[in-house]
Amino acid sequence: MNIGKDNVYQGLQVHNSVVQPLLTDLYQITMAYAYWKSEKTTDTAVFDLFFRHNPFQGEFTIFGGLEECLRFLENFRYSDSDIEYLKTALPPTIEQSFFTYLKKLTAKDVTLYAIDEGSVVFPRVPLIRVEGPLIVTQLLETTLLTLVNFSSLMATNAARYRMAAGDNVSLLEFGLRRAQGPDGGLSASKYAYIGGFDGTSNLLAGKMFNIPVKGTHAHAYITSFSDPSELKTKTLKNIKNGKEQNLIELTLSWRTKTSKLLNISESQASDGELAALVSFAIAFPEGFIALIDTYDVNKWHYLGPKQLPVISSFGSGILNFCAVALALNDLGYKAIGVRIDSGDLAYLSNKSRETFILVAKEFNIPWFANLTIIASNDINEETIWSLNDQKHSIDCFGIGTHLVTCQRQPALGCVYKLVEVNSLPRIKLSQDGGKITMPGKKDAFRLFGGDGYALVDMLVMSNETPPVAKNKLLCRHPFDQKKRAFVVPSAIKPLYKVYWKDGQITQYLPDLREIREHVKESLRTLRPDIRRNLNPTPYKVSVSDNLYEYMHELWMRNSPIGELS
Known part of the structure; x- marks a missing residue:
């Protein structure tokens, strides 16, 4: 029997029927x-x-x-x-x-x-x-x-990943698709959590082991949209007054304001990406996290030392995210943050943080400065140590292949x-x-x-x-x-x-x-x-x-x- 803290029998449930005597040589x-x-x-x-x-x-x-x-x-x-x-x-x-x-x-x-x-x-x-x-x-x-x-x-x-990241950075296991089969994926989720990770993208592991499940969306979601006009649902309830408001109109208005603040031309921003982010925000207004590197993640525009405190921006993703997040704020919702999945993670995370701080100060929205920045992109233990040396602004790492396959x-x-x-x-x-x-x-x-x-x-x-x-x-x-x-x-x-x-x-x-x-x-x-x-x-x-x-x-x-x- 399985002895509980109060000496109560707790029957063990085998989560994998393959583990039996014939699983041997x-x-x-x-x-x-x-x-x-x-x-x-x-x-x-x-x-x-x-x-x-x-x-x-x-x-x-x-x-x-x-x-x-x-x-x-x-x-x-x-x-x-x-x-x-x-x-x-x-x-x-x-x-x-x-x-x-x-x-x-x-x-x-x-x-x-x-x-x-x-x-x-x-x-x-x-x-x-x-x-x-x-x-x-x-x-x-x-x-x-x-x-x-x-x-x-x-x-x-x-x-080891937890020690590299430190106690103040979240770690999410995103490795199911790269794991050595379904049982490898389940075991990886379970023992990554034991080792110090905060959550997993693996829903079955969440159900079976009561591990917190986390996730955002993929590039496919962004690229599946072409223009805001194709959205069938365009409104979202304002939790302040209960009225339905057009989130697309609010977002476009904020994109114009934000583009001036950040010195980014609206022409650099993808309308398809905007439509995708608005759609995702309508679906998850209280859990809005955006993948912002689908278009032009490395396209930073230097405007000279006499410009605003944030002297550069990386085009489409950050501008569209800020516009949607500010529109959500008008309706009483707080966005969660962004995920960066490519490029120079230390540099881009720092520029993202500078952008959020500038927007928070300009529009008097203090919480905006502390939006979560998630980084993924085939991260390993050495990557985290290197990013630490570069003084990054990342709040959370999403780690897959190198973690669950123990590539090292x-x-x-x-x-x-x-x-x-x-x-x-x-x-x-x-x-x-x-x-x-x-x-x-x-x-x-x-x-x-x-x-x-x-x-x-x-x-x-x-x-x-x-x-x-x-x-x-x-x-x-x-x-x-x-x-x-x-x-x-x-x-x-x-x-x-x-x-x-x-x-x-x-x-x-x-x-x-x-x-x-x-x-x-x-x-x-x-x-x-x-x-x-x-x-x-x-x-x-x-x-x-x-x-x-x-x-x-x-x-x-x-x-x-x-x-x-």
Whole structure:
């Protein structure tokens, strides 16, 4: 069951029916059969799910996907149609009683330990520890990995965008059309929100996950109009007096006034664009946002240093928007702002802000100066840092392709490794030191310094005494005997909780907003030099002295001894 804050059962609803036991690799089933054939049905195992390197050249990762893993465990069972399919997919030599065995399998004997979803996590510290029957825990591997890998990568990517944008700029996820299929789009919307985005254009994600949905309109809407005369609906109710008024006439009047103020000839403005904006304003008078770069976004007209404070303007879009917004103001409505989707975003946003300030001052409409400026146009993390250096005036970024596809690094690389069988440790050795596993059942602790920042994560053997705050602790690098240090932590936080045991969820599962807040809190525990964009300081992951000795003794015991001749 799913435990609520008031211990009320909250049944988990699987939002994607594809997530079921057959969402796995063939070799998981073939291994299960070989285990079964070897009479290993009573063997128990411990697996660690972890990653080896932080993504995006950074030094932190955000853990995502835990709730999806728990949903999977709750619904883990092979249907009749699954069994019938497996009979056709596997060799005919497979004994039929194996399929009877599979049909009875559930995750009720599995215990899952995990770090809280939304936590900052680091390489080699297991995000999830799975204990239970060897065959079942083996069958969970691929599905757990696919549920954690992209979720964590996506949440981390979004958190990095949030840090680049700062706390005062809104971030909207606009990536559904560029995502890797429908589930990629849904997952991207969900984990972008967890990572710090404020909303999504994805309506299904809004419905399913209660994420705020936001959007404007496309260039197609602007170019679908040719002239104001084609508008069938031309009036809008004045909320001050309740009368219908001709919005086109008001807009044209304001365009004449505004063109003089901004030193832009009305001949530069597209009448088709004007018609489109008037039409959109009639449809959404209280939510009017205009895309203003359809025509002449880069056409700025320099009129000399002795002219008005705004010495240039970019033609059609800004003029038509101001005219419609001022007309709406006459009828008692406040426009929201503009979206710029091409051109020099820093320059155009600053000129837009100058225009709004000038109009606000000239016509005594104070709120006009603070209209929202939204920027899109294939923005990535580096774009935002560059725009920050240029001192832009953007209030909101709409981000799509680079966010939802994680173009900078398309995979996190989580792995799922066997570390114990029947209470005996297992270790994977490799000439590549980075691929050597840390054997045995382990617990993880986060050690904090006196300044409140996290100092180091420490892995210890589950059967050893946990570290104690304000005591001197020896922290060792897992594989380099020369790297070690004493630490006296001011506080210690155990990282693992039992999230699944005896066939049910054992912890309260926070909603997306709570996980989103936990991401913020968790990131605040990292020093700024660890979080920074360029050349961040690596965060240290250590092991206890006992675990170090245990691991290296096992390493030596399992390494073959060479022979000279």
